[in-house]
Amino acid sequence: MPSVVWTAWRHLPLVQELPEKLLQEQLDGGQSFRWQRLADGTWRGVLGACLVEVRAAQGGLDWRGRQGQLVAERMLHNYFDATGGQAVAVDQLPWRSDPVLAAAIKNFSGLRILRHDPHETLIGFLCSSNKRILQIKVMVAALARTMGEVVVDDYHALPSWSRLARATDAELKACALGYRAAFIRGTAQRLEARPHWVEEMQKLSTPDLLIELQTLPGVGPKVAACVALFGFGRLESFPVDTWVVQALASAYQLKGWKPEQLAEFGRMHFGEAAGLAQQYLFAAARAGLLSVPAEVKPRPLKRKSKQSPKRRG
DNA sequence: GTCCAGGATTCAG
DNA sequence: CTGAATCATGGA
Numbered sequence: 349m350p351s352v353v354w355t356a357w358r359h360l361p362l363v364q365e366l367p368e369k370l371l372q373e374q375l376d377g378g379q380s381f382r383w384q385r386l387a388d389g390t391w392r393g394v395l396g397a398c399l400v401e402v403r404a405a406q407g408g409l410d411w412r413g414r415q416g417q418l419v420a421e422r423m424l425h426n427y428f429d430a431t432g433g434q435a436v437a438v439d440q441l442p443w444r445s446d447p448v449l450a451a452a453i454k455n456f457s458g459l460r461i462l463r464h465d466p467h468e469t470l471i472g473f474l475c476s477s478n479k480r481i482l483q484i485k486v487m488v489a490a491l492a493r494t495m496g497e498v499v500v501d502d503y504h505a506l507p508s509w510s511r512l513a514r515a516t517d518a519e520l521k522a523c524a525l526g527y528r529a530a531f532i533r534g535t536a537q538r539l540e541a542r543p544h545w546v547e548e549m550q551k552l553s554t555p556d557l558l559i560e561l562q563t564l565p566g567v568g569p570k571v572a573a574c575v576a577l578f579g580f581g582r583l584e585s586f587p588v589d590t591w592v593v594q595a596l597a598s599a600y601q602l603k604g605w606k607p608e609q610l611a612e613f614g615r616m617h618f619g620e621a622a623g624l625a626q627q628y629l630f631a632a633a634r635a636g637l638l639s640v641p642a643e644v645k646p647r648p649l650k651r652k653s654k655q656s657p658k659r660r661g
Numbered sequence: 662g663t664c665c666a667g668g669a670t671t672c673a674g
Numbered sequence: 675c676t677g678a679a680t681c682a683t684g685g686a
Contacts, residue, residue, distance in 0.1 A: 378667055477668035483684065484667080526682030531669080568669045589667035607668095630667075 352399065352500050353415040360424055362408035363432025364458040371404050373631055379462050379578050381472045381485040382506075394492070395423060396465060397505050414500065427463050434460045437583055437621040448599040449618075449625055452632035459631060461577060461624055466546045468506050469579030470564075473571045474531045490523035491532075512536035531566025538564055554582045569607065577623040586614035586622040595633035 366374060368389055375383040375391050383393040390403040398420045402411045409428065413420040424430075435458075443450040475487040488506070495511050496504035507515075513536040520529040539545050549557055554576060561572035573587035588607040596610050597603040605613070618625040632638050 473667080476666095478666050478681085479668090479683085480666050480685085486684090524683060526684095527669090527680090528682080530681095566669065570668060574667070587667070591667065634667095 350501055354401070355412045355415050355418065357410045357412045358418075358421065359405060359407070360402075360409045360411050360421065360428070360430060362428060362430050364429070364435050364460065365407060366404060366409060366428070366458060368404040370456065370458050371402075371409075373456060373459060374462065375402075376481070377631055377634070378481045379627070380464060381475075381481070381488045382468065394499055394503050394505060395420075395427065396468075397497075397499055398423065399499050399503050400424065429460045429463065434583070434621075434624060437624055441618060441621055441625050446617075448638070449628065451637065452628040455635070455637060456628055456631045459628060461581070461583060461627060463581055464578045466549070466575065466579035467509075469575050470535070470561075470567075471506055471512075471532070473574045473578075474535060474566045475525060475528050476571065476574070477528060477531075477566070479528075487523055487525055487528070491525075494519050494522055509536040509540040513540045528566065534565030535567065550580060554584055557582065558585070569611070573611070573623075577626075583621045583623045584615065584619075586611050586618070586626050588614070589630070591630050591633045592626060595629045595638045599629075599638045 371391065372385070376385065382395065383391045385391055390401050392401045398413060398417060400411060400413045400420050402409045402424070411424055438453060441449060443453055471491065472484060472488050475484050492504040492506050495507035495515060499505055512532055515533060520533065525532060549560055552560060557576050557580060558572045561567050561575055562569065570587050570589055573585045576582040576585035577587060588610045593607065593610060596605070596613065602610060602613065614622045614626060
């Protein structure tokens with residue numbers, strides 16, 4: 349029996365609006381795996397230990413939380429980039445000389461990188477390899493339901509690393525993680541011994557952060573890039589997944605390029621907010637907007653010559 | 662039944 | 675070093 353007592357709906361102004369169609373892409377487009385759309389278009393999600401609902405509204409979002417938890421407004425303000433800082437970053441992307449990017453931005457105008465919690469981001473993307481977004485959501489929900497603390501009713505927070513580290517085989521099996529169960533457990537065992545890992549990694553430069561994340565079990569280049577981008581807000585991080593490989597191959601004439609080469613291209617071509625550009629291209633590719641190669645090709649970029657790998661102590 | 666999924670790891674060459 | 679095989683699971 350439901351026991352959630354909601355606050356009244358409140359308005360959260362956003363410099364960049366999020367109309368319903370864009371809100372869908374924003375909350376169900378592979379950045380977060382914790383939101384579900386209700387029948388009336390409202391989105392319900394658990395962020396940290398907060399159960400919240402949001403819905404599109406003129407000038408921003410309407411939102412509500414559990415009674416007595418108006419503090420969630422501050423979190424949502426940051427989560428959705430209410431001040432529009434990313435609008436400035438988008439304008440600094442090379443869309444004026446890149447018709448592919450310009451079209452993607454136009455189609456998803458206002459799309460932003462959500463500012464997710466690093467812990468929750470890492471759990472989500474540890475589950476992401478070789479899985480579709482819908483299936484990732486199922487796995488993450490199972491982790492919460494099985495081992496996460498109750499927030500209210502059937503809504504659970506995501507489990508801590510220490511809880512995940514002592515998960516039984518049966519518990520992990522119940523989450524249908526497949527071979528990713530070893531990733532979750534392995535990373536949990538590493539990070540439970542490091543309670544301040546977020547603060548420590550936040551201090552690192554983005555290249556060092558990516559290297560550090562990749563020392564964790566189940567974290568390779570792509571997952572590390574996603575955690576850096578969505579979890580640590582590093583807008584220059586450029587994840588290369590199957591969609592981006594496809595998008596760059598068809599729309600940028602980069603067929604046959606390997607992921608690492610494409611990541612280098614992305615950083616060089618798109619610059620400081622490459623990850624933001626990546627999200628626009630990702631959305632456009634998934635929407636089938638890049639299936640036909642662009643007529644105008646951007647100026648070709650020379651391949652970088654191989655460089656010896658950096659050794660670190 | 663076959664193929665693929667916001668890949669990472671391990672193994673062969 | 676590079677490229678291929680393998681991983682567990684569910685949906686199309």
